[in-house]
Amino acid sequence: MSTETMKKVYSIPESLRNRPHHYCPGCGHGIVLSIVGELVDELGVRDRAVGIAPVGCSVFLYEYYDFDCVQAAHGRAPAVATGLKRANPDLFVISYQGDGDLAAIGTAEIIHAANRSENFSTIFINNAIYGMTGGQMAPTTLLGQKSQTTPYGRNPNTDGFPVRVCELLNSLEGPYYLERVCVATPQDRVKAKKAIKKAFTYQLEGKGFSLVEVLSQCPTNWGMSVLDSVKWVKEVMAQTFPLGVFRDKGQQK
Amino acid sequence: MPKVTIREERCKACGLCIHYCPKGVLGPSEKFNAKGYHPTEVKHPEKCIGCTICAQVCPDQVFEVYR
Ligand SMILES: Cc1ncc(C[n+]2csc(CCOP(=O)(O)OP(=O)(O)O)c2C)c(N)n1
Ligand code: SF4
Numbered sequence: 001m002s003t004e005t006m007k008k009v010y011s012i013p014e015s016l017r018n019r020p021h022h023y024c025p026g027c028g029h030g031i032v033l034s035i036v037g038e039l040v041d042e043l044g045v046r047d048r049a050v051g052i053a054p055v056g057c058s059v060f061l062y063e064y065y066d067f068d069c070v071q072a073a074h075g076r077a078p079a080v081a082t083g084l085k086r087a088n089p090d091l092f093v094i095s096y097q098g099d100g101d102l103a104a105i106g107t108a109e110i111i112h113a114a115n116r117s118e119n120f121s122t123i124f125i126n127n128a129i130y131g132m133t134g135g136q137m138a139p140t141t142l143l144g145q146k147s148q149t150t151p152y153g154r155n156p157n158t159d160g161f162p163v164r165v166c167e168l169l170n171s172l173e174g175p176y177y178l179e180r181v182c183v184a185t186p187q188d189r190v191k192a193k194k195a196i197k198k199a200f201t202y203q204l205e206g207k208g209f210s211l212v213e214v215l216s217q218c219p220t221n222w223g224m225s226v227l228d229s230v231k232w233v234k235e236v237m238a239q240t241f242p243l244g245v246f247r248d249k250g251q252q253k
Numbered sequence: 254m255p256k257v258t259i260r261e262e263r264c265k266a267c268g269l270c271i272h273y274c275p276k277g278v279l280g281p282s283e284k285f286n287a288k289g290y291h292p293t294e295v296k297h298p299e300k301c302i303g304c305t306i307c308a309q310v311c312p313d314q315v316f317e318v319y320r
């Protein structure tokens with residue numbers, strides 16, 4: 001049957017450009033890309049949206065989003081987001097960062113932006129590794145996890161412990177909303193979209209700082225098949241990084 | 254009858270759609286796309302229920318779904 005007489009129940013988001021991206025097969029970044037595109041469409045904010053691309057595998061986000069973008073220096077997306085939003089509060093600011101970007105070189109920026117409760121939305125992709133540069137240890141690498149720089153597994157005596165960003169930011173009074181999700185299964189993907197939608201809506205309501213941490217498969221640098229990598233997110237990674245809502249001031253009475 | 258369209262040139266053969274489709278509609282094609290992958294194709298169109306799960310789990314924006 002021709003599709004002309006049928007109802008489209010899933011469309012490619014209009015807020016994404018019609019060109020392929022360079023993420024590896026099965027990469028969680030690609031799934032979150034669709035979620036952001038869908039939500040910018042659904043919320044009707046494309047004309048005032050500004051995406052901030054970090055340094056990392058998502059550095060080319062400005063080639064994928066079909067709305068305005070800025071590419072920030074490594075770890076400095078929260079500072080760029082702060083400037084954009086303060087200079088023009090009508091902008092809808094989506095700051096996007098990996099775990100090397102946010103939790104290593106950019107630790108200071110994210111903590112202070114959260115502490116000031118700057119009114120923008122952060123999507124934090126935690127894949128427990130430096131993806132773009134070939135799989136070095138990140139602050140979020142699990143204990144015992146092998147990487148290019150921890151070939152025998154992460155050892156807490158020499159390499160420290162995994163940094164839990166939601167828990168860390170939850171010790172501050174500033175953040176309005178903090179949740180950790182994943183995109184390993186279709187059900188998880190629904191929850192992840194709901195969380196990112198909440199963060200976006202809070203920004204539109206002027207509530208302040210929101211961050212959604214996404215546990216995101218990196219099959220390439222984990223040295224796993226795609227199906228093993230989504231299983232690992234659920235069965236192993238989520239033990240160190242429990243999923244759930246850490247802060248939601250919108251739900252407090 | 255529900256149906257999906259596939260932008261096969263974008264497919265990277267990660268297998269997530271094939272794995273998560275609840276009705277076993279999808280499978281790898283024998284041919285190659287320009288990227289060198291065996292793109293996903295519809296093997297059993299009559300079984301599709303238009304649930305959109307394939308479109309949601311695909312990291313490469315390959316699917317549109319009609320009902
Ligand atoms: C100032 C500076 N230092 C180091 C680098 C090298 N570098 C590029 S990407 C990256 C880490 C990215 O890891 P992550 O933020 O986890 O993102 P992913 O690639 O895993 O998505 C580093 C250290 C750089 N580009 N700029
Ligand atoms: S290296 Fe990992 S994070 Fe980067 S695109 Fe490939 S799978 Fe995704």
Ligand code: SF4
Binds near residue numbers: 308318
């Ligand atoms: S819409 Fe649902 S049933 Fe149809 S191919 Fe996609 S996942 Fe399978």
Ligand code: SF4
Binds near residue numbers: 270
């Ligand atoms: S999920 Fe997308 S990229 Fe992966 S095999 Fe299916 S169509 Fe191809």
